[in-house]
Amino acid sequence: SPWLIENHTGTTWFAEDIRSRVYGLANSLSIRWDLKENDVACVYSPNHMGNFVPTPTRFILKQRGPEYPIAVWACHRLGVVVTPANPNFTVDELVYQLQATGARVLFTHPDSLSGAKAAAEIVGLDPAAIILFEDISSQDIPHGHPVVAQLVKAGLEQPTHYLEAKLRPGEGRTKLALLCFSSGTTGKPKAVALPHFAIISCILQLALAQNINGRNAEKGRYRSGDVAIGVLPFFHIYGMVANLHWAIFCGMSVVVHGKFDFEEMLKSIERYRINTLFLVPPHVVLLSKHSAVKRYDLSSVRSCSAGAAPISQELTAEFYRALPNSRLIQIYGMTETSTAISMQPPGDTPTPGSAGCLVPGMVAKIVKLDGTLSTHDEPGELWVKGPQVALRYLNNDKATKETFTDGWLRTGDEVIINKKGELFVVDRIKEILKVRGFQVAPAELEGHLLNHPYVADCAVVGIPNDFSGEVPMAFVTLSEEAKKLADSGNEQVDHIKATIEKHVSDTKIRYKWLEGGVEFMDTIPRNPSGKLLRRLLRDQAKERVHNREAKA
Template sequence: MTLFGPKVPLPPIPDDVSIPQFMLRAAGRLRPLRPSNVPFFIEDKTGRAVSFEEVHYRTYGLANALSIKWNIGVKDVVCLFTPNHVDYAPAIWAVHTLGGIITPANPNYTSDELKYQLTTSKAKLLITHPNCLDTARSAAHAYGLTDASIILLDPSPTPGITTAEELISFGASRPENYKAIVYKPGETKKTLAFLSFSSGTTGKPKAVAITHFSVVANISQMSAHYHMDDPSYPHKRIIPGDVIMGVLPFFHIYGLVVILHFTLWAGTSIVVVPKFNFTDFLNTISRHRVTHLYLVPPQIVLLTKHPAVKGRDFSHVKFCMSGAAPLSGDLMKQLTKILPNASIGQGYGLTETCTTISQLQPERMLGTIGSAGALIPGVVAKVVKADGTLAKEGEQGELIVTGPWMPREYYGNPTATAETFVDGWVRTGDEVIIRDNEIFVVDRLKEIMKVRGFQVAPAELEGHLLLHPDVVDVCVVGVPDDYSGEVPMAFVVPSSNALKRINQGQGQAVKKMIEKHVSDAKIQYKWLAGGVEFIDAIPKNPSGKILRRVLREKAKTFVRPQRVIQPKL
C-alpha cells in the first residue's frame, strides 16, 4: 500500500480545549510568546490597534450578552454575515465560549443564497454589518427571524437593531450568566465549532461540520511544519511581531483558519481589510509595513501586471503564500521581482479537510514550480488511479487524505457525506502527482470550478438556468481566464421559441437574457463570464450523465476576448 506523509512528526494536540481557550488562554511548547506591544488586530482604515486585553474583554462581554438576551448555548448556531472586521474573531469566540456554533457566510450573497445557509444550518441569530443589512434583513425575514435576532457589528441608523458595541458594554457590566465549559479529554473531537459551506463534489453548497479539535489540530500541524518549537531552527518564516495582510475573506476556510487563527496564534498582528481594492491594498502594504501576504492568484496577477505597482518598495515583505487555486510558474517568477526578499510558494487544502494539507517548505525561498507545497505533519495521503489501484510516487490519480483532526461529514446530508468522507478518508476530487512528499495538482476530477478561489458548482447554475423559458437543456463548464483562473460558460440547448428568434438574428439578445437570468440571482463570481454558446444537444452517456469533459474540450476551441484588468478604484 503506497502511503505518503511528511518526515516531521506531529506533536501531541490538546483535545480538551475549545478554540477560544486555545487562542486566548492556552500556552504550550509550540506557542511563540507574543510581546505585550504587539496587537492582535490593526484596523486598516483608522490604524486603531486592538490589544489582547481588548479582544479578551470584547469576547467575554459579547458572550455574556448573548447568553442573557438570547440564551445562546450548546449547539445553537449563529450566522456571521459580514466583511472582515476587527470584531469578527471576538464574535466567533463569544459564540464558541457558550458552546455554540458559527456558520460564516459570504457577505456578497444574495438574499436567497443567505436564506439557504440560514435554513440549512438552522441559525438562531444573525450577526451582520450595516453594508449587508438590506440583504441580511430580507433573508432573515424570509427564513423566519425578526430584526430582534439581528446584530450589527457597526452602528447604523436603523431603529430596533442592536449593535455589538452595545452588547459588549451590556455584557461586561453584568454578572456572568453562563458557566465556563470544561471539556473532558477527547470531547472537542466531537464538539462542533463551524458549519462552513462548500460546494463539495456536486450540487448546492453543503455545510462541512468542523470541530474545535479540527481547528486546534490544523494550527498545531502548521506550527510543527514551521518548527515553531525549535528556537534554533534557522528558517523562521513567521515570528511574533510580524504583520499579516488580512484581506482574504475571513468566512472562507483559508482566511478563517490560516489567517484568523494560525497567524494570530503565532504572535502576529493582522491588518483587517474589509474589502479588496487594489490601489488601497498596495497602500496598506506600505503603510503598515506588512511582512506576510496570504493571497489568491487573481491578486498576484494584479501585483505582477498592474501599472500602479511600478516604483513601489516592498522589500519589507518576507513571505507570500498563494492558495485557493493553482498559481502558474510564470506568475511565481514575475512575483520574485516585485517581492525580492520574500519566500514565495503555494499551499493546498479544502474546507472538507479543515484547510491545510500542504504548504511551502520553511527552508525554501521559492517553491517548486507547479507544486502546492509539501504535506504538513500528521497528513497521510494516498493517490488512487482511475482503475482503483494505488499510484506509486510520480503516478497520477485522485488525492485521498486522512488524519485524526479531519471533518467527517456534511451536516445533515448523509448522501453527500457518503460521496466524500469514506471510511475515515476524505476524497479531494483533485487529480495529483506526489513526488518527494510534494503535491502537484494536475486537474480536478470533480466538477467544481474555482473562480477567483471560490467554488462554483455547475449543477447549481444548471438548475437555475433550466428555469429560464429559453433553455431546454444546459451544461456549465469552466473555461480558463487569466484573472479569475477560470470562469463559468454555459452550453445551452435553446427552446423552439428561442431558436426562432436566434434564426431571425436575435441570437446575441437571447444570450444576454440568459446571462442576466444568472446575474440577477447569483453572486458575481457565479455569473457566466465565459459567455453562452448554443448547441443542438448536450452530450451524455447511456445512463444520462453529462459528458462534461467533451464540452470542456469544445470550449477550448472558442476564441474569447482578452480581459483588461481594471480593478475598482
C-alpha cells in the same frame, strides 16, 4: 504588539482589549439571547472593523471595534457554532444558509442589514435575533456587571471560556466550532461540519510544518510580531483560519481590510511594513503584473502564502521578479480539511509549480482511474486522513457517503506526488476532459496560455465534438499590456487577437492541444477566492461554437 489593526484609521486593538470585549459579548449572548452550547450563529458581513461615515474631507470612525472577530470568538467561548456567510449573498442564498444550519441569531453589518432582515423574515427568525455590529459594544455585559454577579451568586452557570474550561479531553473531536460552506465551484456549496479538534489540529499542523522543515529559513516563516494582511474574506475557511485562528495563534498582528482593493492593500503594506501576506492566486497575479506595484515600498514583505487555486510555474517566476526578497508559499487544501493538506516548507527550495508537502499528521493515498494505488509520479485521485478533516457535510447524507469513505476523505482532485514528497495538483477530477480517450487537464493548458504577455486571464473548457468526444477550447481576457498597445494605436486589436489565436493553435503539450480555438471575453468568471467557475463557461462555449458554425 497589537492584535488587530483597522486599515482606514490605523486604530489598534491589543489582546487584552479584545479579550474583555469577547468576554463581555459572550456574557451578553448567553444572558440576553439565551444562546447555549451547540446553538448556531450566522455572521453575514464583510471583514469590517467598524462603520464609517464618509464626509467630504475624511472618514470618521463612528463605531469602533473589530466586530467580526469578536463575534466569532465570543461564540467559540460559549460553544456556539459559527456559520459565516458571504456578504454578497442574495436574500435567497442567505435564506438557504440560515435554513440549512438552523441559525438562531444573525450578526450583521449595517451595509448588509436590509438583506439580513429580509432573509430573517422568510425563515421566521425573530427580528431581535439580528445583532447589528454597530450595537455590539453597547450590548457587552462585562465581568463585574451585577447581572453576571447575581447569576454566580444564584449558583447558575456563569459563561466560561469554552476552550479553556468546557472542552473535556476527547470531546472536541465531535464538538462543532464552524459550519463553513465550500466554495460552490462544482455545484451548490456544501456545509462542512468542522469540530474544534479539526481547527486546532490544522493550526498545530501548520506550526509543525514550518518548524520541522523551516530551520534557518527566515523568509518563509511565520513568527510572533509579524504583521499580516487581512484581505481574504473571513467567511471562507482560508480567510477565517488564516486571520482569526492561525495569525492570532502565532502572535501576529492583522491589518484588516473591509474588502479587497489592490491599491489599498499596497498602501497598507507600505504604511504598516506588512511582512506576511495571505492571498489567493488572482492577488498574486496583480502583485506580479500590475504597474501600481512599482509606486509602493513593498520591501517589508517576507512571505506570501497563496492557496485555493493553482499557481503556475510561470506566475511563480513573475512573482519573484516583482518581489525578489520574499518567499511564495503555495498552500493546497479544502474546506473539508480546515484549510491545509499541503504547504511548501519554508526551508526547502520547492520544485516550481508544486503545492508543497503533506502537513504533518496527514496520511494520503493516490487512487488511479482503474482503482489501483499509484506509486510516485503517477496521477490519481488524492484520498487523505488526518486530524484536521471535517466530520461530515451537514444534512447531506449522499455527499457525505461519497466523500467521507471508510475513514478517508476523497478530495476529488487529481494529484501527483513526486519522489521528494512534493504534491502537484493536476486538476479537479470533474474537470478533466476526455479527448479521443486521452485525459486532458484544462489547468495544464491554462498555465501555458497565461505565459503569453497578451493574456491576462484564461479558462479552458471542453466542448462536445462528434469525432473526439470533446475538445478543449480557451476563453481569454486581454492583458493590460495588450490593451495599452491597442489604446496607443501601436497595435490593432485584431492583430493582438490574431497573435493570441496563433499562440492558442501552437499550444501543444504532447497529445493535448486547443482544438476548440479561442474566444475573447472581458472577465473570466471566478468566485471570491479566485477559483475558476468553468461550469458557468460551458454553456457559453457551446453557444459561441454554434455562432461560429452559423457564420461559417
